[in-house]
Amino acid sequence: MSHPPNESNYPSPRDGHEADPPRRRRPSPRILVGTSAALAALVAAGLIGVSVIGNDGRTDQGVDIGTPPPVSGATPPPSIANETSPPAPEALPPAPTVFYQQAGPPAGSPLEAVEPMSIDVSNEQTGTMLPTGLIGISLEATDLASPQLSGDNAEIVSSLTGLGKPMLRFGGNAVDRRFFWTSTGEPTPSNLTGDEAHPVRAVGPADLERINTLLEAADATISLTVDLAHFDPARAADMAKHATGIFGDRLVGITVGNEPNGYPSTGLRPDDWGVEEYLGELKQYADAIYAVAPDVPIVGPGTYSESWWEPFAQADLPQEKVLSFHHYPLSQCDGAKDPLGEPIMENLMAAPIHERAQDYRLQAMAPANAAGLSTWIPETGISACPGSNETTETHASALWTVDYALSAAKLGIPKLSFHSSLITCQGGPPMSSICTGGAYLQPDGTFHERANWYGQSLVAEMPAGWFLESSQSGGGLAYSYAVQHDDGSLSVILVNENNPETAAQTDVTISLPDGAHTGVMTQMNGPSYGAENETLIDGREAPPIPAADRPSIPGFVPGTTEVALPITAGTATVFTFTF
Numbered sequence: 176m177s178h179p180p181n182e183s184n185y186p187s188p189r190d191g192h193e194a195d196p197p198r199r200r201r202p203s204p205r206i207l208v209g210t211s212a213a214l215a216a217l218v219a220a221g222l223i224g225v226s227v228i229g230n231d232g233r234t235d236q237g238v239d240i241g242t243p244p245p246v247s248g249a250t251p252p253p254s255i256a257n258e259t260s261p262p263a264p265e266a267l268p269p270a271p272t273v274f275y276q277q278a279g280p281p282a283g284s285p286l287e288a289v290e291p292m293s294i295d296v297s298n299e300q301t302g303t304m305l306p307t308g309l310i311g312i313s314l315e316a317t318d319l320a321s322p323q324l325s326g327d328n329a330e331i332v333s334s335l336t337g338l339g340k341p342m343l344r345f346g347g348n349a350v351d352r353r354f355f356w357t358s359t360g361e362p363t364p365s366n367l368t369g370d371e372a373h374p375v376r377a378v379g380p381a382d383l384e385r386i387n388t389l390l391e392a393a394d395a396t397i398s399l400t401v402d403l404a405h406f407d408p409a410r411a412a413d414m415a416k417h418a419t420g421i422f423g424d425r426l427v428g429i430t431v432g433n434e435p436n437g438y439p440s441t442g443l444r445p446d447d448w449g450v451e452e453y454l455g456e457l458k459q460y461a462d463a464i465y466a467v468a469p470d471v472p473i474v475g476p477g478t479y480s481e482s483w484w485e486p487f488a489q490a491d492l493p494q495e496k497v498l499s500f501h502h503y504p505l506s507q508c509d510g511a512k513d514p515l516g517e518p519i520m521e522n523l524m525a526a527p528i529h530e531r532a533q534d535y536r537l538q539a540m541a542p543a544n545a546a547g548l549s550t551w552i553p554e555t556g557i558s559a560c561p562g563s564n565e566t567t568e569t570h571a572s573a574l575w576t577v578d579y580a581l582s583a584a585k586l587g588i589p590k591l592s593f594h595s596s597l598i599t600c601q602g603g604p605p606m607s608s609i610c611t612g613g614a615y616l617q618p619d620g621t622f623h624e625r626a627n628w629y630g631q632s633l634v635a636e637m638p639a640g641w642f643l644e645s646s647q648s649g650g651g652l653a654y655s656y657a658v659q660h661d662d663g664s665l666s667v668i669l670v671n672e673n674n675p676e677t678a679a680q681t682d683v684t685i686s687l688p689d690g691a692h693t694g695v696m697t698q699m700n701g702p703s704y705g706a707e708n709e710t711l712i713d714g715r716e717a718p719p720i721p722a723a724d725r726p727s728i729p730g731f732v733p734g735t736t737e738v739a740l741p742i743t744a745g746t747a748t749v750f751t752f753t754f
Contacts, residue, residue: 267734268692271727275696277743278714279680281703286679289744292650296657296667298688301642303587305658308396310580310635311342311592312609313554316350316400316433317376318597319386323611323620326388330622334609335393337624337718339635343390344553344592346400346433346477349373351443354402356414364405371616372598383421396427398474398553398592403432404443406456412463419468428474428497430553431460436480450486461492474499474551485542498543501554504532508560518558520704523566523575524672526652532579536586544587551590552583556606557627567605568625570675570701570745573710576630577699577747578670581656585642593631626701626710632718633699633747637666643688650681664722665691667750675745676703684739691752692733695725699747722751 280286312335318324323331335341353369355377369375390397399418401411411431418426435453438444444452453476461473472495476487479501488498505528510517515527522528536552543550557566557575566572580591593608599618600610608628613619624632640660645667647655652672659665667685697719701710712719728750729740742748 265692270733271693271731273726274729274731275698275726276729277698277746278700279743280678281676284676287677289651289673289678289681290649291682291684292653292655292669292742293648293684293686294655294657294667294669295646295686296665296688297644298659299644300659301585301644303585304589304641305581305584305637305639306589307639308340308342309584309589309591310338310631311344311553311590312338313344313346313592313594314597315347315373316345316354316378316402317374318349319345319378319382320376321597322385323597323618323622324389325385326390326392328389328620328622330620331389331609332392334622334624334628335389335395337628337632337635340394340396341635342396342398342427342553342590342592343386344398344400346398346430346554347594348433349376350400350433351402351404351438354378356402356410358413358417366405380417380421383418387421387425390422390425396425397422398428398430399426400430400433400477401460403435403456403460404438408460408463411460412467415464415471416467419471426468426471428472428551429464429468430474430477430499431457432475432477434478434501435476436478436483450483453483454486454490457487457490458492461494465493469494472497474553477501477553479503481538484539488542488546488548496546496548497551498539498546498548499551499553500539502532502535502552503556503559504528504535505558505566506560508558518560518564518566520565520569520571523557523571524652524674524704528575529578529582529654533582533586536583536588540586540588550588552588553590553592554594555579555591556594558606563605565705568707569704570626570706570710571672571704573626573628573630573699573701574670574672574745574747576627577633577668578654578672580631580634581668581670582654585656593627624716626707629699629710629712629716630747633697633712633749636719637749638662638664640666650683651678653681663754665752665754666722667752668747669742669750670747671742671744673744674704675701675743678744680741680743682739683742684737685750687736687738687752689754690734690736691731691754693753694728694731694735694738694750695722696728696748696750697722697725698743698749700743701745704745719749725751 326332353367353373353375355363355367357377358380363375363377367375401414415429439446439448473492474497476483477499484498484500505516505518505522507513507516515522540550557572583591595607595609596604597611598604599613599615600623602615603610608625608631609622611618612621612623638660640658643657643659645655645657654670656668671681697713699710699712728738731738
């Protein structure tokens with residue numbers, strides 16, 4: 176699968192698209208959680224939120240990918256089944272009195288029955304984990320020069336802290352076209368060209384110092400991309416030297432060039448330039464970077480072409496490598512060659528997008544696993560097609576995001592960065608999960624979150640843990656995941672992608688491996704697939720709250736090994752249990 180190369184993965188302002196005016200976070204009266212005086216206290220205090228965990232149990236796509244490399248520093252918690260001398264049973268807590276109240280289907284909806292769903296969770300681990308820092312944001316390299324990216328900007332700090340401990344990846348098409356690194360204040364070369372929406376930017380050490388204040392404020396990490404189109408290993412090494420001195424351990428990787436497989440078609444290299452030429456230039460860059468920053472991995476090749484993955488995995492570089500690829504599942508912009516890849520709602524909310532994404536990611540992981548490398552997706556989103564389409568800015572994009580992130584983590588992919596923009600919400604790229612307030616191209620310093628950000632936040636706020644084997648049956652268009660956390664708690668997440676305008680609630684039964692002392696839940700919902708700026712988590716435009724503050728699952732009884740309840744369509748629900 177590939178997406179067509181273009182000047183930017185963003186829509187051009189010439190497309191004439193303008194997003195709806197941004198909305199600020201505020202409590203919403205539409206959904207209430209809880210049914211007692213305690214509920215009123217929760218709502219008044221704004222304590223209605225959630226934490227997510229889980230993964231798709233269907234990863235066998237007929238591709239032999241080997242064994243994912245272990246996550247550094249990760250030690251699996253003991254399995255319940257391995258307890259040979261269990262302690263005396265603890266007294267069960269009192270029955271809960273505050274329960275979660277879901278939003279129901281829209282009034283007047285024609286309710287189509289959905290087959291009941293069963294989720295059976297075992298105590299056997301899959302060998303892969305939901306890591307800290309899974310969710311990240313991808314930005315253009317020129318955004319390093321933006322004064323908005325500072326620890327003093329409370330708006331961007333808030334947007335990033337809602338994504339856990341994200342990785343900020345700077346790259347995109349700008350790095351090889353409009354980006355110039357200088358530590359000595361040289362003039363920007365005249366051969367770099369841009370436009371009003373995509374200007375040429377010079378970046379220096381002072382910019383990295385400012386970016387570091389943002390990383391510290393948001394407890395984030397950073398991955399950088401250096402210019403390969405204008406061959407200059409020494410300049411790239413100079414940037415790496417300053418970056419490692421400023422960011423320290425927060426610098427987790429450096430990529431050489433952005434999507435180099437597309438260079439010939441965009442005029443950055445001759446028509447006969449290919450993977451062999453790339454590897455030769457990559458080696459020169461890697462050697463120069465290793466001399467000044469030996470502990471920083473090279474992340475690459477950062478392509479959307481399958482034929483480049485194995486050669487990179489086998490490349491002889493002096494430093495650690497991480498295999499990376501870019502993935503936009505619905506990027507057949509006119510649908511002529513691949514109707515299932517066209518960015519339309521019919522494809523977004525359908526089983527093939529999940530199945531094809533699994534297969535594509537497994538193909539990318541195969542050479543990485545064989546070489547003992549980790550695999551990252553530092554640039555992703557639903558579609559790379561320019562302009563708006565019926566999949567962007569929608570509640571359906573939030574549902575897709577939850578499933579895409581969790582299924583990737585269960586496969587063994589520890590980092591995903593969703594491509595975004597600092598261009599204003601008005602007239603800016605609708606695929607971006609964050610955007611800035613103000614008139615077109617006149618940012619006012621505020622930041623706003625779109626629907627897919629809420630899906631990212633739901634996943635990112637979950638504690639780290641190990642995926643458990645689980646099975647599901649029924650449920651229509653739905654996916655489930657289970658994660659055992661380091662403290663022994665268990666989270667089950669259900670992504671119910673059935674149409675919220677037409678589908679009835681699904682009767683769901685969750686079978687647990689042991690009797691649970693407590694069971695709480697949180698839920699992301701929206702009124703329709705195509706709803707824009709209406710995705711909420713527990714009735715609020717805000718990240719989920721800690722599991723300890725969540726209301727109980729309706730009907731939950733302490734000590735039970737099974738919970739059963741109806742779940743509204745078009746939701747992502749996280750159930751968290753303690754034992």
